[in-house]
Amino acid sequence: xxxxxxxxxxxxxxxxxxxxxxxxxxxxxxxxxxxxxxxxxxxxxxxxxxxxxxxxxxxxxxxxxxxxxxxxxxxxxxxxxxxxxxxxxxxxxxxxxxxxxxxxxxxxxxxxxxxxxxxxxxxxxxxxxxxxxxxxxxxxxxxxxxxxxxxxxxxxxxxxxxxxxxxxxxxxxxxxxxxxxxxxxxxxxxxxxxxxxxxxxxxxxxxxxxxxxxxxxxxxxxxxxxxxxxxxxxxxxxxxxxxxxxxxxxxxxxxxxxxxxxxxxxxxxxxxxxxxxxxxxxxxxxxxxxxxxxxxxxxxxxxxxxxxxxxxxxxxxxxxxxxxxxxxxxxxxxxxxxxxxxxxxxxxxxxxxxxxxxxxxxxxxxxxxxxxxxxxxxxxxxxxx
Numbered sequence: 438x439x440x441x442x443x444x445x446x447x448x449x450x451x452x453x454x455x456x457x458x459x460x461x462x463x464x465x466x467x468x469x470x471x472x473x474x475x476x477x478x479x480x481x482x483x484x485x486x487x488x489x490x491x492x493x494x495x496x497x498x499x500x501x502x503x504x505x506x507x508x509x510x511x512x513x514x515x516x517x518x519x520x521x522x523x524x525x526x527x528x529x530x531x532x533x534x535x536x537x538x539x540x541x542x543x544x545x546x547x548x549x550x551x552x553x554x555x556x557x558x559x560x561x562x563x564x565x566x567x568x569x570x571x572x573x574x575x576x577x578x579x580x581x582x583x584x585x586x587x588x589x590x591x592x593x594x595x596x597x598x599x600x601x602x603x604x605x606x607x608x609x610x611x612x613x614x615x616x617x618x619x620x621x622x623x624x625x626x627x628x629x630x631x632x633x634x635x636x637x638x639x640x641x642x643x644x645x646x647x648x649x650x651x652x653x654x655x656x657x658x659x660x661x662x663x664x665x666x667x668x669x670x671x672x673x674x675x676x677x678x679x680x681x682x683x684x685x686x687x688x689x690x691x692x693x694x695x696x697x698x699x700x701x702x703x704x705x706x707x708x709x710x711x712x713x714x715x716x717x718x719x720x721x722x723x724x725x726x727x728x729x730x731x732x733x734x735x736x737x738x739x740x741x742x743x744x745x746x747x748x749x750x751x752x753x754x755x756x757x758x759x760x761x762x763x764x765x766x767x768x769x770x771x772x773x774x775x776x777x778x779x780x781x782x783x784x785x786x787x788x789x790x791x792x793x794x795x796x797x798x799x800x801x802x803x804x805x806x807x808x809x810x811x812x813x814x815x816x817x818x819x820x821x822x
Contacts, residue, residue: 671774
């Protein structure tokens with residue numbers, strides 16, 4: 438199993454965790470906890486499906502204790518703190534400190550607009566990495582986030598963080614207007630910045646995202662990544678925070694089914710079913726999520742909303758499992774690089790997938806009732822005194 442840009446400590450730690458799960462015969466286990474302490478953001482990206490909520494929901498926050506309880510409940514060795522923009526949460530430094538004290542690896546995802554201002558609130562160390570959102574070069578990124586100047590601020594923050602001794606990764610989402618040569622040049626520029634690794638993924642087609650024109654389908658995704666990786670010597674020219682087999686999957690060389698339980702999500706609604714990208718319901722506990730979710734109802738070939746998904750939070754865990762089962766294949770793929778020519782693996786047929794269900798409005802309505810009830814209780818209690 439290879440994690441291309443990860444430090445040796447994390448590689449060994451996560452690798453031993455995965456091996457223990459396999460030796461114990463566990464079919465489903467978490468690899469990365471996706472922790473969303475809030476949905477509020479200081480950007481409004483056209484491809485985002487996370488900010489389309491009423492203000493009463495956007496104003497909600499998970500407490501420090503709720504976040505740490507989720508980490509303990511889940512037990513995953515890696516915690517990715519996402520959102521929304523996590524740096525808007527006033528208690529985020531305490532949350533990060535609490536997770537690191539549990540010897541979990543933290544990736545703090547940010548658009549970097551507040552990063553320089555907040556840098557002193559965090560300490561460099563082997564368990565902490567800034568994951569900075571960069572969707573390409575200046576023009577590509579600023580177009581993606583719908584605001585000029587964001588790229589320059591993100592790059593300035595990355596430089597400051599590197600000067601302060603932090604690990605920094607770039608989190609890059611690509612859409613169907615991505616040009617292979619420009620993406621390859623962008624990866625070169627990120628490498629020149631001294632960034633420790635890149636996390637790359639095709640955008641997921643959020644049904645409520647303002648821009649529905651530029652999401653990639655699976656055929657376009659595979660061609661795009663083959664063209665990019667070809668320019669980078671089979672992806673060997675760059676360092677990625679991802680397994681080589683996942684990159685090989687993006688290039689169409691692996692026929693993987695997603696493992697949504699590999700990256701479980703905890704947010705203000707609860708434990709999100711079935712995955713970080715798709716909110717079709719919520720469980721009250723991690724155990725309930727794992728034991729009572731109908732996992733076979735989701736994934737490409739099973740559900741219309743999953744038809745074009747090739748995102749890392751669904752498929753990285755699949756690739757890791759494959760690497761554990763077939764270490765020679767993983768090693769050879771790493772040594773040779775991602776194959777960019779020849780036949781692709783057969784695609785998963787969509788003929789038996791069930792139609793999409795639209796549940797967003799009902800979930801929002803239930804949450805608003807819950808919030809209103811929680812606001813009434815203190816007033817009632819005060820009136821009774």
